[in-house]
Amino acid sequence: EAQVTQNPRYLITVTGKKLTVTCSQNMNHEYMSWYRQDPGLGLRQIYYSMNVEVTDKGDVPEGYKVSRKEKRNFPLILESPSPNQTSLYFCASSFTGAGETQYFGPGTRLLVL
Amino acid sequence: RKEVEQDPGPFNVPEGATVAFNCTYSNSASQSFFWYRQDCRKEPKLLMSVYSSGNEDGRFTAQLNRASQYISLLIRDSKLSDSATYLCVVTEYGNKLVFGAGTILRVKS
Numbered sequence: 653e654a655q656v657t658q659n660p661r662y663l664i665t666v667t668g669k670k671l672t673v674t675c676s677q678n679m680n681h682e683y684m685s686w687y688r689q690d691p692g693l694g695l696r697q698i699y700y701s702m703n704v705e706v707t708d709k710g711d712v713p714e715g716y717k718v719s720r721k722e723k724r725n726f727p728l729i730l731e732s733p734s735p736n737q738t739s740l741y742f743c744a745s746s747f748t749g750a751g752e753t754q755y756f757g758p759g760t761r762l763l764v765l
Numbered sequence: 766r767k768e769v770e771q772d773p774g775p776f777n778v779p780e781g782a783t784v785a786f787n788c789t790y791s792n793s794a795s796q797s798f799f800w801y802r803q804d805c806r807k808e809p810k811l812l813m814s815v816y817s818s819g820n821e822d823g824r825f826t827a828q829l830n831r832a833s834q835y836i837s838l839l840i841r842d843s844k845l846s847d848s849a850t851y852l853c854v855v856t857e858y859g860n861k862l863v864f865g866a867g868t869i870l871r872v873k874s
Binding site for chain 2: 683685687689692693694695696697700702708710711740742749750751753754756757758759
């Protein structure tokens with residue numbers, strides 16, 4: 653089944669404890685991206701990647717890192733999480749870019765205490 | 766000013782009603798336009814792309830007005846299952862995606 657998977661789906665952590673949210677797609681997509689969704693603000697793009705080893709900042713990259721060592725994986729890293737990073741996070745992918753259908757993962761709910 | 770603005774609603778309509786949503790975007794260089802649907806904090810899913818010539822998919826019609834920088838979505842004969850949040854999405858240079866905050870639709874029997 654073609655899909656985007658994220659892990660974990662739910663995470664409670666404490667301020668400053670490094671964490672990684674994984675994202676994987678099995679559709680051979682080149683474009684992958686991360687978003688956070690907060691009430692009243694909609695989805696905001698954190699980072700995106702056009703292909704392996706190519707990543708760019710979205711609108712809200714501060715406090716996040718990403719890597720794209722393999723085509724199928726695009727992990728989101730929070731080196732020192734803070735409470736303002738409590739949010740719902742979505743990973744998405746598409747064949748070649750932003751101008752195509754984006755396929756979203758199921759989301760990761762993160763609470764930083 | 767937000768880059769993509771939508772009326773948050775909620776729009777409460779009876780079954781069978783016609784409802785229209787609008788969305789405005791600030792960047793005249795925006796290149797691609799979409800409507801996504803999101804159910805209750807689940808992942809967004811593409812509803813339809815939006816073209817200058819307008820496009821229709823069953824009960825749904827989308828329009829783009831580049832001169833006025835707005836996008837519309839018309840839903841005819843609303844069903845209970847249409848209840849969701851509708852997200853207006855535009856792309857910008859550099860392959861960035863910008864989402865509106867969403868418009869809530871509630872269809873009641």
